[in-house]
Amino acid sequence: MDLFSTPAPDSARKRVEELTRLIDHYNHEYYINDTSLISDYEFDALLRELVDLEKQYPELSLPTSPARRVGGDINKNFRQVTHRFPMLSLGNTYSIAEIEDFESRTRKLLAGTPFTYTCELKYDGVAIGLTYRHGQLVQAVTRGNGSVGDDITSNARTIPTIPLRLQGSFPPDFEARGEVVYPFEAFDQMNRQRETDGEPPFANPRNAASGSLKLQDSAECAKRKLMFCMYFLMLPPDSPCLSDPAYSTHSARLAAARQMGFRVQPYMQECENIQDIKAFIDHWDQARWDLPFGIDGVVIKVNQTSLWDSLGTTAKSPRWAIAYKFKAERVSTPLIDISYQVGRTGVITPVANLQPVWLGGTTVRRATLNNADFIAKMDIREGDSLLVEKGGEIIPKIVGVDLDRRPADAQPIPYVTHCPVCGTPLVRAEGEAGHYCPNQDGCLPQILGHLEHFVSRRAMDIDSLGSERLRMLYDAGLVRNVADLYDLTRQQLIGLGEGSSSSIQEKGAENILHALDQSRAVPFERVLFALGIRYVGEVGAKKLARHFGDIDSLLNATVEQLANVEDVGEVTAVALFDYFNQPVHRQIIERLRAAGLQMQAVDNRVGNQLQGMTIVVSGVFQHFSRDEIKASIEQHGGKAGSSISGKTTYLLAGENMGPEKLKKAEKLGIPIISESDYQKMIEN
Ligand code: IVH
16 A cells, blocks of 8 residues: 555545446446446546546455556566466367368267267457456457467456456356457558658458557557457366256356357357258358457357367367368459558558459558569450459458459560659669669658658657648648758748647647657667668667767778677668768768767666677566566576577576477576665676
């Protein structure tokens, strides 16, 4: 308890209890029973009141409080946890014949014992296990490798379909397993927002769900509108419920879970025989496109849990269940023409414009053709019809040419030779698949791309300038390159974009100028990264900054000197040399220098104790986050390696370190040191 907070008066305690009860009830009605009993506004007011009360009286804040749903816990590294019961996967197949084999094999093995199957949806998301003790959520862990996963409890608490406290009766100790999915509507909304914010969109809802569960700030996860679909209730071997008829079948267990407050999808069906199973599969192969979330197949389980032991498990998966995976849907549609998009780095992407065609729940009009090699390899010609597929991904893929529909004298399609935006002849670097437009400083998408990269969080971190505002500055003729940003004045900014959602008022102008001012302190290595030189990422920029020390040495370096830097290859060295030797770039750098940006590396080394050593870190530490311990190694003259090899000096082991790393270190005879050994080493 916080020493300075006053003890909570009874009235506060009562109000917290009351609010908790009300919010839990409205939440349950809304997310589990799809019933809205009060307005969003009223609901938010209740939640806010609870959050505020718990802030005022921390002793009243329970781990199961609905106030936790708004998140706010920060996860530095996710703690690795060993699953109490391994999270097995299922045998899976795309073939109905194998489902028939599974059914007849199961029937034979169970020789005469009456039993049924359950058929249910195979959710396309991220598997997690939730531990409940005495009706309270105590831990949420991702599947990981099946034996060890990540502790994502504080993020899981923000998912409204994960009950924090259970209702009615429940086993004293059990695990609820299921899949966290990203419903399509919320996924699309989030991806649109990301594009507006200049962040890369997620490829599909599964990746997005997985990324969301690993967010460090649980308040961010709370915004993601994830959904938990429960598909399994796991009882420990000593559970009193094992002899309870209410838990003797898989379907009864899920029905019980529904009563406890879980969202259990209603699409399960009990089946007697292979005909019923096949009918279920056929139905969902079509009907899946009408669901609000993605599925990638159907799971068939023996329903009577007492038979699971006698059927047993193979090394990886139980013999009492199997997954049928849907084949990707495929259609053939005429290619109208190819258009070429210019990316923010100047890379050209050819896109097939297709005769609109209905595929897997949406109309497809366009699909990427990746690059010239892809078109050549597929031998796509004028007048062709293309085969388009959509699997678990919601993004359609071109998988080939429909040769049956090829016109008799179809000619190859010449690839674009000039930039479709600025007309500059395209180039293609040796060994690279993509063509690109070399007019970095005069081609609109590239100019905007550079500006966006420059202000991005890991570069200069000027977050009051998003992509829309940068576009506004460009359109107003105020900014053509990154140096122009530092010439902006209050007068120029105020009133820009009048009428649009990102228009700049007095306060906005101040924020922008303040952020620009703060960026003058950003270390040299990040300034170097922010310049957006081809092939120079964060790590490369750091190494270059450290090696050369300041911008002048870099400006004067030869290709050989540049290639001498660790991890800088020939191609990057040439790109750097070219960049620094173009007068426009020299001019920009001089203007940035004059604006007060850091052009010199600060030696943040505090000692040489680890000179010449390569240390690989693994696991969780008491006094450092993972990034901190790596930084500390470098500050003491060592190198932080990422994988164990013959060159590794020590493996620095924290709690719950990865078993693979340990095995490898033991095999190569690499000494393992602890956090306190490490601290002693750097103190000496
Ligand atoms: S049952 C021991 N049921 O598919 C049985 N799994 O390869 C455990 N999945 O890792 C799994 N929907 O993540 C089951 N209705 C469902 C499922 C389901 C999706 C996932 C699960 C598992 C994988 C199977």
